[in-house]
Structures are given as C-alpha cells and as structure tokens.
Amino acid sequence: MTLRHAILGLLSKWDATGYDIKKEFDDFMSIFWHSHLSQIYPELNKLEAEELVTSRLVPQEGKPDRKVYSITNGGIDEITSWVGAPPDIPKIKDSFLMQVFFMDNISADDVIFQLKYYQGVRQKRLDEMKQTVQEAWESIVERQIMTPRLLMSSAVLRRGLEQEVQYIRWCEETIALVEACKSLWDTDTSPDSVLPFNDAKELMENYYNATLALENDEA
Amino acid sequence: MTLRHAILGLLSKWDATGYDIKKEFDDFMSIFWHSHLSQIYPELNKLEAEELVTSRLVPQEGKPDRKVYSITNGGIDEITSWVGAPPDIPKIKDSFLMQVFFMDNISADDVIFQLKYYQGVRQKRLDEMKQTVQEAWESIVERQIMTPRLLMSSAVLRRGLEQEVQYIRWCEETIALVEACKSLWDTDTSPDSVLPFNDAKELMENYYNATLALENDEA
DNA sequence: TCTCCATATGTAAATATTTATATATAATAA
DNA sequence: TTATTATATATAAATATTTACATATGGAGA
Numbered sequence: 001m002t003l004r005h006a007i008l009g010l011l012s013k014w015d016a017t018g019y020d021i022k023k024e025f026d027d028f029m030s031i032f033w034h035s036h037l038s039q040i041y042p043e044l045n046k047l048e049a050e051e052l053v054t055s056r057l058v059p060q061e062g063k064p065d066r067k068v069y070s071i072t073n074g075g076i077d078e079i080t081s082w083v084g085a086p087p088d089i090p091k092i093k094d095s096f097l098m099q100v101f102f103m104d105n106i107s108a109d110d111v112i113f114q115l116k117y118y119q120g121v122r123q124k125r126l127d128e129m130k131q132t133v134q135e136a137w138e139s140i141v142e143r144q145i146m147t148p149r150l151l152m153s154s155a156v157l158r159r160g161l162e163q164e165v166q167y168i169r170w171c172e173e174t175i176a177l178v179e180a181c182k183s184l185w186d187t188d189t190s191p192d193s194v195l196p197f198n199d200a201k202e203l204m205e206n207y208y209n210a211t212l213a214l215e216n217d218e219a
Numbered sequence: 220m221t222l223r224h225a226i227l228g229l230l231s232k233w234d235a236t237g238y239d240i241k242k243e244f245d246d247f248m249s250i251f252w253h254s255h256l257s258q259i260y261p262e263l264n265k266l267e268a269e270e271l272v273t274s275r276l277v278p279q280e281g282k283p284d285r286k287v288y289s290i291t292n293g294g295i296d297e298i299t300s301w302v303g304a305p306p307d308i309p310k311i312k313d314s315f316l317m318q319v320f321f322m323d324n325i326s327a328d329d330v331i332f333q334l335k336y337y338q339g340v341r342q343k344r345l346d347e348m349k350q351t352v353q354e355a356w357e358s359i360v361e362r363q364i365m366t367p368r369l370l371m372s373s374a375v376l377r378r379g380l381e382q383e384v385q386y387i388r389w390c391e392e393t394i395a396l397v398e399a400c401k402s403l404w405d406t407d408t409s410p411d412s413v414l415p416f417n418d419a420k421e422l423m424e425n426y427y428n429a430t431l432a433l434e435n436d437e438a
Numbered sequence: 439t440c441t442c443c444a445t446a447t448g449t450a451a452a453t454a455t456t457t458a459t460a461t462a463t464a465a466t467a468a
Numbered sequence: 469t470t471a472t473t474a475t476a477t478a479t480a481a482a483t484a485t486t487t488a489c490a491t492a493t494g495g496a497g498a
Contacts, residue, residue, distance in 0.1 A: 009321040032316035064446040087315040096306040097251035102228040104367035137427040148323035155393045156320045158430045174374045208356040211377045283476040
C-alpha cells in the first residue's frame, strides 16, 4: 500500500504523468523506492476511481498525448495522514547481503571478486547522487530560497549518500578481512574446514571489538 | 526468486523445518531478509518437487510432527551458483524515508515526533543485534574455532549493526536540523512558504558541505 | 538505412507477497 | 480462569510486483 503514497506524495508537489512519475522513481526517489510503469498506470487508475487524483489529456505533436494527473483535496488528506502515521517496522530486503551470508560456499577469491564488483556498483550510484547533491545545492544558492520541501529533500539525499558511502566502506573492510583470512578457505574443500583459531584470533578480536564499539563512534 | 535461495542457503548449513526457517528469518536473517510462513511452506513444496530438497517426518509428543527438510546435491549446486552469480542492482524500499521525503506536508513538531519515534525503533533493533554480536563472539572464543561460515556471518552482522547505528545517527542529525529550521514551517500554512534564505543559509551550507565531504571521511 | 533510444500509453500473464483462516497441544502470564 | 504465546502444519484469498507484449513517433548514432 505504499506505491499509492509514493504517487500521491509526488502529485502533492507537481502535476505529472505516469511516465514522469516513473522517471522520478528511477532518479531521485530511487534512494528509497522503485516501481514499474505497468504498476504505476493501474495504480493511477485506481487513485482516480477513488477520486484522490484527477486527470486531463494534453495533446502533443508527434508524441502520444500526455495524461496529466493532479491531486485532489481527498488525495492531500490521504498523503498527509499517511506521512503523520506510525512508520512501518523496518522490512529489509538486501539480496547482495544474503549472497555474502552464504559466500562460505565459494572460494575466497570468488568472494573478493563479488565484493569488488558490488563495491563498483555502489560507487556508480554514489557518483550519480553526488551529482544530484551538487545540482540541488547550486539551485538553492541561485534561487536564494529555502523551504521545508527542500530541507526534507536534503535530509533524504544525505541519507542516500551516507548509505552508499558506508556500504562501499564496508565492502572495502570486508575485502581486507577475507584477504587476511584466505587460509581459512584453503585447508579443505569442505564447508566445515577449520583452522587453528589462533591464526585468526587477533584479527577477529579487533573486528568484533570494533563492531561492538560502533555505537560510541563520534561522527 | 530470492526466497528459494534464502531457504536453500539455510538448508546448506543445517536441516530445518519451515517453522525453523521462519525463526531464522525473524532473528539473524532479518538483517537482510524476511518472509511469512505462508510463503515458506509453498516454497518448500516447490523446492521438493524440483528435487532441490528432501523431507522426512519426525514425530513429537504433544506437538505436531516436524517435517524436516534436507538439501540435495542439486540444491547445493543451485545455491552455490547463485552465490557466485552477478549481484542484482540495489532495489531499495524504505517506506520511512519516503515518509520523511513528504514531511514538508506536516508541522515541524510532527516531523520531530516521527523522527524520534523511528529512532527508538531502530535503537531497539540495534540493542538486539548487539546482544547477537556478543553471543556470537563468546561462542567463537569458547569453541576456539574460526571458519569461512563464521567469518561471513560476522561481516553480515557488522553490516547490520552499522546500518542501525548510522540510521540512528542520521535521525539525530535530522532532528537537530529541523529543530534549527522550525521557522521555515511557521511563516505560512501553505507548502510554498519561504523564509529569507539567509536565515538558513549558513546551516544548510554546512549541511551540504558535510554531505559532499562524506566520501573522504576516514573511519 | 537501420537499429536503438526516448517519449508516451497501456494490457496480460506470471510470480511473489501479505493477510486471514484453520487445526491442535502445552505452557505461561494476566 | 482466561488469554496469550510457542510449537508445528497448511490453505485460501487478496494484493503487489515483475516480465513480457503491444502500439506509435521522432531523433541520434552505427
């Protein structure tokens, strides 16, 4: 039931077509949401049937007509009450982290390859977001305007950026850890292979201490 | 198609019933995945039909029989090849961050209330995870054993912990930002309300500079 | 010239996910 | 005493999501 709120939220700022909404999902909103056109179009129909949005056709030359949606007062009530409602409990799905969890099934070199690859994927996302931050800030400076809208976008953008930076950093740390512990994989091809604990003890002790100390780090 | 890999991955470590798998999803695996029993049971049936797992009934007294699943060689091939396959592009769904994105629609006080509430939710998750880290480390020290399996779990656990710590920190920072910029909300009830930019300029400049500098922070 | 991409709308079919319901026992908490 | 929680299985119905198909034009690049 969140796609409807993604759409209503967008339409509370600007009028837009389904196609426009999809572009927003692929661009800025990809920090926290994504969807397909084949889900957006039917959802817009539902919202219109419920009178939370209205639409009008805007003809264009050479291209299909734009079906531009606007939010109604009912739609504004709906999005406002959702924004103020108790947040859902976090429901995380991170398929890469799941792959990592099961990577004892492959060789240390393959683990490192996967981590490096994914680090690159995240770096690309980060580069794009940095571009967005830059542009957002320049536009704020140019227009000399600050609003709650811009403030909340900035906060979300920052969260998105942090997430990328920190995932990348974790990839680096994990690569270093696996690199240092390669011998754990080498002793045996069976997944139960074990090395005398002392070989990895100091490293893991540091790792666990660092993990447990995370909360007290100052930014 | 990832639930099947979550299940196969687990069964590559231990035999388990659907109920056991659900508990693991709610516990450790909640760092990166979640599911319902009503999805797990049919999926186990499918996996059995494809001969990636087998099952046997283990009678119990007073309680329903346990239907214990084991992975087959075919299942091990499937999970191994998935773990080594190119990771999916990140597909994030964070409904709270979406709420934040649209919070210019509610009052500054309500924004702060929502952020504080969610910070508490994340803190609770963090406390539980810290417990898990503590236990994991104690068990490693006690058993004097280190394996690829434990190493990868440690890395995932650390990622989970970091994620909570950093989300909490972001909530704190965002609360401070909104607190400092409350006046942006007060001038007008319309969403287009604007304050002379200078009032917020220095603060936002710092915020944007900090955001753009994120990548270069040293841990 | 031909193919791909962007613009723009959608439908159909296949999957995946969530919520509700059903059954049964034992222990624990209010 | 009554309600809830934990153990265990599972189905049914409702939603949500993804992938594939279908149509149409104009522009950019190979």
